[in-house]
Amino acid sequence: MSTTVEPSPDPASAVSAGPAGPAAPSRPTAPPGPSAASTSATGRADERRSVPAAGPGRRTVVVGVGPVSAEDVVAVARGRAGVTLAAEALDAIAAGRAVVDALADDTQPHYGVSTGFGALATRWIPADRRADLQRSLIRSHAAGTGPEVEREVVRALMLLRLSTLATGRTGVRPSTAQAYAAMLDAGITPVVREFGSLGCSGDLAPLAHCALALLGEGDVRDASGTLVPATDALAQAGLAPVVLAEKEGLALVNGTDGMLGQLVLALHDLDRLLATADVAAALSVESLLGTDAVFADDLQALRPHPGQAASAAHLRALLRGSGIMASHRGPGCTRVQDAYSLRCAPQVHGAARDTVAHARTVAERELAAAVDNPVVTVDGRVESNGNFHGAPIAYVLDFLAIAVADVASMSERRTDRFLDVARNHGLPAFLAHDPGVDSGLMIAQYTAAGLVSELKRLAVPASVDSIPSSAMQEDHVSMGWHAARKLRRAVDALGRVLAIEVLTATRALDLRAPLAPAAATGAVRDLLRARGVAGPGPDAYLAPDLETVATLVASGEVLAAADGASSAPTPRLTTPEERA
Incomplete structure (x- = not known):
């Protein structure tokens, strides 16, 4: 178990250790690959209340390759817990990214890497349009409507998406995962709307609203709870908007994290x-x-x-x-x-x-x-699958x-x-x-x-x-x-x-x-x-x-x-x- 919640006199000094209670099942380790160092990095009464600032005694959830615990989710969603990625997670992410980078240069189409999405999955996208493809995916999928979803729900789903990124199974760059973690740690809460998810291909619209903020677009609640443009909140936290590479847009939206967090x-x-x-x-x-x-x-x-x-x-x-x-x-x-x-x-x-x-x-x-589609397998393949279907969670x-x-x-x-x-x-x-x-x-x-x-x-x-x-x-x-x-x-x-x-x-x-x-x-x-x-x-x-x-x-x-x-x-x- 590589993800923990623990107190620390200094938020920067958090050390990963096993949480109390029985360990959850382990996720498979990442395939060998380049280290992260070789890759560029960068209360309940009112659910939209501000996120407490970092300070002495703040707990930090260290997200590793293994699963987060339920206690971790509650601590980040409702408490003062900070968030950071473990070194092992960055290594796993880099290894998964190396697989995607190799496919990006292939002349054969690969879903999510060099093709469109959904019913447009047969459309091949040239290399010089793929950044546009990822950005368009996020913008078009951020199509929720209705009242704002509670802050604790958004923070829970963001932690769970980060946990999946940390497995190395999604093919994102370490820098993108680190930026996502930093946004969550800074108390920046994207505005997610009540309606928009069908619970298959995951919670696409809610996760897209979160990814949109990572790009510096859309609206967020900053750490004080004030509604501000995402670009202003990122700048205030010392963060830069992310320009997505191949596969990353899909990896940020294709999960059941919203329903699981709730x-x-x-x-x-x-x-x-x-x-x-x-x-x-x-x-x-x-x-x-x-x-x-x-x-x-x-x-x-x-x-x-x-x-x-x-x-x-x-x-x-x-x-x-x-x-x-x-x-x-x-x-x-x-x-x-x-x-x-x-x-x-x-x-x-x-x-x-x-x-x-x-x-x-x-x-x-x-x-x-x-949960992602396609997913980077342990032996280095990128395969489509149906694990994004929310039936197991929906039933319970x-x-x-x-x-x-x-x-x-x-x-x-x-x-x-x-x-x-x-x-x-x-x-x-x-x-x-x-x-x-x-x-x-x-x-x-x-x-x-x-x-x-x-x-x-x-x-x-x-x-x-x-x-x-x-x-x-x-x-x-x-x-x-x-x-x-x-x-x-x-x-x-x-x-x-x-x-x-x-x-x-x-x-x-x-x-x-x-x-x-x-x-x-x-x-x-x-x-x-x-x-x-x-x-x-x-x-x-x-x-x-x-x-x-x-x-x-x-x-x-x-x-x-x-x-x-x-x-x-x-x-x-x-x-x-x-x-x-």
Whole structure:
């Protein structure tokens, strides 16, 4: 593993070392060739916020021939991490470029080197027009439209494209790869538009917008977040526009990096949100006078899904020591079975965890891939291939959207139970202070229902759609970019649905006083009160409280409060490769 994220007192002194955790599969090494020395070189609330400047303690991701890690992607996309290319990567890039240079002098046509693209792949291009060919490719493919894509997504896809360049499989010059790395390191974020990618031949339009900035064209956000012409941002960072050589334009745009970057970011968020779903469920089970007996380890073992076991164990830890639950465990309790939304939480949350584990396996394989067409092979050939098709990523993006919708649907059903006097076991209607005068949390449930309805729409798979393009040469596409975009919206909506359940359940927890909650659930209630989220009382302006709790959920503070008090943090599920 040659790519790492590590702190360094001086950004220039970063040293490559293996990241924590199991290594991802290695990519093949480059063929022997000339060294790089012989080749010329040159928070979430607002995704377009500035990139922190370099300084003492800044971490640097050193991109080598091997795959970047998911942690690297998150660090560069969302954090302060800088980026540089390892010496081994420059050697591999130079070796791959030597192969392309040899083909450039060949009188036979070679796709991407001396021909046009797509349906124009049979057109031979003379040597004196090939720089124009590469520039025209980037300009014509930078055809996105719609709102700006979030800064973290653009930075993630740029790091992943740089990682592929570093394999030596794409045939770019070392100087071009270094310029791409320098642009990313300087915090220059090209303006990429929402619509334009079909997810086959990769994310062509989004990557073309990034490559356009490398040429000094188009618009970017500079390190301060200001919208400026690319040429001005490059000059401010001390960088010069790049003039592309044979094959380089194609190498910069022909990858699945946009959809993969969004998958990696979504998995990072879903680890936290699915564990938070357990916290929300524990609050509801406790406040609705449910039982934790159904979460017993021996019952879960009868159906040995790893995600289910992890979720049930988490719920047991979160509910440990609950005075509320102890109050109705005796022979006087007439409850026989809880509703499915309480009783089956481990089965649904666990299935979602297993879906995340599968998606993580796919993501790690993709991180270890070198996607380009044509590609420079280990033995020095340049071959066309179909590895740019986004189906493997698109499928799991759609699968995750389905799981997210179902977890949110169950959460909304638990929220609704609190508000109905026929089902909430002694709580006031809508948890209102003075029902009739006050509406309590009635409309909060409407909001949750509206979000869940939107999530059901977002769960419709994008990958089953395909519209032919490029004069039927590209007659089947993955729509993986669209799957990624809707998953981002789904992940945000899940956090908001869980926040409404947490808000509702903590109010119910207060209404169960003087019965004492578990340490974990009580800690969540105390966190909300400390942040100004009101408990029981007359109606007040509710939207600010919903936003506060949504932020606490998204940031991981709700989960940290619960797990910190229970002394039993939930583990991340391992992939089959990790368990092996």
